[in-house]
Amino acid sequence: MIAAVSHRFARVQDPFGTVSFLGRRMFLEDHWYAAGFPGELGREFLARTFLNQAVVMFRLEDGTPVALEDRCAHRRAPLSMGRLIGDTVECGYHGLRYDRWGGCTRIPGQTRVPPGVGVRAYPLVEKHRFLWIWMGDPEKADEAAIPDYGVLDRPGLRVGDIRFHLDAHVQLVIDNLLDLSHLAYVHGTTTGSPEISETARMKTVQDGNTVRVLRWMENVPPAPTFRQFGGYEGNIDSWQVSEFRPPTYVRVSYGSAPAGRGVPEGDWYEDQGHWGFYVYHGLTPETEKRSHQYRYVAFDPGMGDARTIEEFRSQCDRIITEDSVLFPVQQASIDRDPAPTSARDINARVEIVHDGGLLAARRIVDGLLAEQAKDRRGDGAGGRPAHLCHDE
Numbered sequence: 274m275i276a277a278v279s280h281r282f283a284r285v286q287d288p289f290g291t292v293s294f295l296g297r298r299m300f301l302e303d304h305w306y307a308a309g310f311p312g313e314l315g316r317e318f319l320a321r322t323f324l325n326q327a328v329v330m331f332r333l334e335d336g337t338p339v340a341l342e343d344r345c346a347h348r349r350a351p352l353s354m355g356r357l358i359g360d361t362v363e364c365g366y367h368g369l370r371y372d373r374w375g376g377c378t379r380i381p382g383q384t385r386v387p388p389g390v391g392v393r394a395y396p397l398v399e400k401h402r403f404l405w406i407w408m409g410d411p412e413k414a415d416e417a418a419i420p421d422y423g424v425l426d427r428p429g430l431r432v433g434d435i436r437f438h439l440d441a442h443v444q445l446v447i448d449n450l451l452d453l454s455h456l457a458y459v460h461g462t463t464t465g466s467p468e469i470s471e472t473a474r475m476k477t478v479q480d481g482n483t484v485r486v487l488r489w490m491e492n493v494p495p496a497p498t499f500r501q502f503g504g505y506e507g508n509i510d511s512w513q514v515s516e517f518r519p520p521t522y523v524r525v526s527y528g529s530a531p532a533g534r535g536v537p538e539g540d541w542y543e544d545q546g547h548w549g550f551y552v553y554h555g556l557t558p559e560t561e562k563r564s565h566q567y568r569y570v571a572f573d574p575g576m577g578d579a580r581t582i583e584e585f586r587s588q589c590d591r592i593i594t595e596d597s598v599l600f601p602v603q604q605a606s607i608d609r610d611p612a613p614t615s616a617r618d619i620n621a622r623v624e625i626v627h628d629g630g631l632l633a634a635r636r637i638v639d640g641l642l643a644e645q646a647k648d649r650r651g652d653g654a655g656g657r658p659a660h661l662c663h664d665e
């Protein structure tokens with residue numbers, strides 16, 4: 274329980290002094306971010322970079338997940354090149370050892386460890402089939418702020434997971450998920466059909482910092498995936514909702530039914546009619562130009578036999594692969610643009626009718642980044658290096 278352990282992490286101010294475009298920090302820090310899937314973590318080191326911070330993750334002997342700064346306090350060797358001795362990490366260069374809180378417990382050849390020697394420790398928990406890491410001030414870490422992906426815990430639910438490492442800013446992935454008109458062009462052989470882009474009724478709803486983009490199509494030919502797995506012979510009614518919450522939480526729901534049933538109205542999320550599925554995304558910036566994407570597609574077991582389900586699962590993997598091809602080339606194109614820009618702003622030269630959701634999401638992130646920058650200025654933080662964060 275984070276509530277029980279967070280007091281063990283001392284406050285770390287502005288660990289990297291990162292200032293971004295226009296003097297603001299590029300990433301929202303006081304949030305939980307997806308760090309991977311629980312099955313990836315064991316007694317071997319798992320080294321990843323999140324929000325420009327190198328992190329090493331592993332499990333204690335009792336299975337508790339732990340995350341530490343992947344940079345020894347001595348000569349900055351990655352701790353992930355060292356070894357685990359029980360619940361202690363030993364640096365592979367000169368043998369300094371660290372406990373689970375990042376505190377240095379041993380320096381070879383010395384009887385005394387000077388106070389204040391250590392590396393940063395990050396709260397890390399597993400919930401709703403994801404690992405979640407808190408990248409900001411550990412004192413503020415609260416498990417209740419982890420997004421409610423409780424659907425993934427439903428008994429009997431079938432899920433397929435996939436992981437990508439994308440050469441693109443995370444905002445480009447969020448844009449993609451909040452504008453499903455691209456299905457008509459990128460996924461035309463599976464979930465896409467022209468109606469999604471051309472004739473769907475759309476609504477963008479903002480509720481606090483949550484944005485939902487709803488799309489409804491009535492009496493339309495089913496897209497190939499819906500025809501194949503939904504068993505439709507005639508036209509259908511179909512609906513989609515993409516939901517965004519800061520910093521990067523996105524989930525999408527697809528539903529359908531034989532034409533005439535009508536599409537649900539309102540800000541629903543759960544109704545999937547005769548056939549549909551959910552997609553849950555864990556999106557985490559690695560740097561300003563690289564991102565992690567962890568995704569579950571989830572569906573009820575009643576949608577087909579084992580072979581059908583396997584076919585659908587592999588089709589979903591093909592679909593997300595089609596998207597993943599786009600992001601790096603989009604990023605490269607942005608990088609080549611001589612106009613002053615940032616990956617977050619992407620310098621779009623036109624706004625189209627399908628952009629409502631993603632623009633709302635960007636405005637929310639912009640506002641929170643500005644607040645964060647103001648708070649940090651108020652803290653007096655300003656580019657000081659990371660230092661000890663162990664308070665025992």
Ligand code: FES
Nearest residue numbers: 345347348364367
């Ligand atoms: S760099 Fe880690 S002990 Fe020297």
Ligand SMILES: [Fe+2]
Nearest residue numbers: 459460592596
């Ligand atoms: Fe897509």
